[in-house]
Amino acid sequence: MSGYVARVRHEGTPGGDIGLDPLVRSAAQRWREADPLLPEPVGFAPDSYPLLTVSDEDSRTVAAGSMHYTWYQPGEVGRIWGVPDQHWLTPVVGGPDPGRALDSLLTSWRDQLEDLPTGTGSESAALVSWPARDVAGIIPLQRHGLQPYTVLAARPRRRGVPPSLPPHDVTIRLADRGDLAQVVALLMEEHRYEQNFGGVFLQPDTAEQTRRVAARALNRSRSWIWLAERRGRAVGLIWVSPPERSRWAKSLVRARPIAHIGYGVVAADERGSGIGTALVGQAHQALDSYGVSVSVLNYAAMNPLSGPFWHRMGYRPVWTTWEVRPALALR
Structure with a gap:
């Protein structure tokens, strides 16, 4: 990923915009072309932190991802459907080479997981949801050891x-x-x-x-x-x-x-x-x-x-x- 720079932001700027609108517009265009059922990508609110960003050689942000952590206590219903210790990345990827941008974003995420002060246990998982028809992400996801786990499928009316x-x-x-x-x-x-x-x-x-x-x-x-x-x-x-x-x-x-x-x-x-x-x-x-x-x-x-x-x-x-x-x- 030579030339791509990954950063992590730990706190937001006041107000509703953190300067990632061009990235969101780029991702939205690719999603519309890939699958008409996909929604508009959701922008990042000021409290979407820690937030990973990836910039290209011209300092343009080509990927961003908010990190989320979920822990299910014994007895909680959610523990039926997954390991108790879940680490999620919500990515928005744009630019002319989305596969390369996602690869760099996942590398940065791995570094952040390694540095967690609480660590991760044997009953943990790293999870990413990715549009099924956005095939640019498949090889980077595989390269980082991720495997398809669940599918969300949709049926338009009368199909x-x-x-x-x-x-x-x-x-x-x-x-x-x-x-x-x-x-x-x-x-x-x-x-x-x-x-x-x-x-x-x-x-x-x-x-x-x-x-x-x-x-x-x-x-x-x-x-x-x-x-x-x-x-x-x-x-x-x-x-x-x-x-x-x-x-x-x-x-x-x-x-x-x-x-x-x-x-x-x-x-x-x-x-x-x-x-x-x-x-x-x-x-x-x-x-x-x-x-x-x-x-x-x-x-x-x-x-x-x-x-x-x-x-x-x-x-x-x-x-x-x-x-x-x-x-x-x-x-």
């Missing part, structure tokens, strides 16, 4: 397979509070399967945490959880968060309004029978009627079932989260 009927002896209906035990059982089956891909870490209280979250959803006047039953036995579900409960996703995609699919589960002995397709069709009909412009969901990059299934349902990758464990395995 995907046409609605289909479930098998003749399967019924689909909205779940209610009386279905709590069956819903929790299916979710725990899903959690156990997802452990195989390093994205779920079951804790002693995971079942109870899952029960509490599901109970809140089922107590709503419309749960937005559809349950598939075969002769009274729950064999699958799909759990949707409508736009009023998916506002957090506004920073991920450009379209509005947005809905989020949190779970799509089919019992292991029922997979391949059309139940999953019928459940998704039911949810999509409801979302399209509700006026939802785009629905989003996450799946493990290494899950051999999720990616192919959701792609058939009309979803395609928008963001990929890259990860390396432990954090100091970052090269």
Whole structure:
């Protein structure tokens, strides 16, 4: 990376602008060209520190990244879906050679992680979310030891397979509070399967945490959880968060309004029978009627079932989260 200079800023300037507007505009142009579903890159607020910056030979800022740290205490729900010690970099990369700029930014980030006074433990990870279609970042991310971990995929309205009927002896209906035990059982089956891909870490209280979250959803006047039953036995579900409960996703995609699919589960002995397709069709009909412009969901990059299934349902990758464990395995 000869000629590129990396710096770290530990405190901001007063006011709302820290002088990175040209960089943000450059990144926005590349994002628009790569993927129309991507939002505008978010600029850096004065409190976005510590902030890494990379300048080229002409002292123009070609990359910046804010560093964030998350620690999940034992018993917190977030600990189910990742290691407890998480170090995030949020990059904005522009200029004529974004791959080179990102490479230099990641090198600077590695130096900062090494210098952390608290250190990083064996249960730590370094994570970066990068636009899936911005292919300029793939080789630099790989070069630094990061691997695809999860995918955020999106489905614009009315995309995907046409609605289909479930098998003749399967019924689909909205779940209610009386279905709590069956819903929790299916979710725990899903959690156990997802452990195989390093994205779920079951804790002693995971079942109870899952029960509490599901109970809140089922107590709503419309749960937005559809349950598939075969002769009274729950064999699958799909759990949707409508736009009023998916506002957090506004920073991920450009379209509005947005809905989020949190779970799509089919019992292991029922997979391949059309139940999953019928459940998704039911949810999509409801979302399209509700006026939802785009629905989003996450799946493990290494899950051999999720990616192919959701792609058939009309979803395609928008963001990929890259990860390396432990954090100091970052090269």
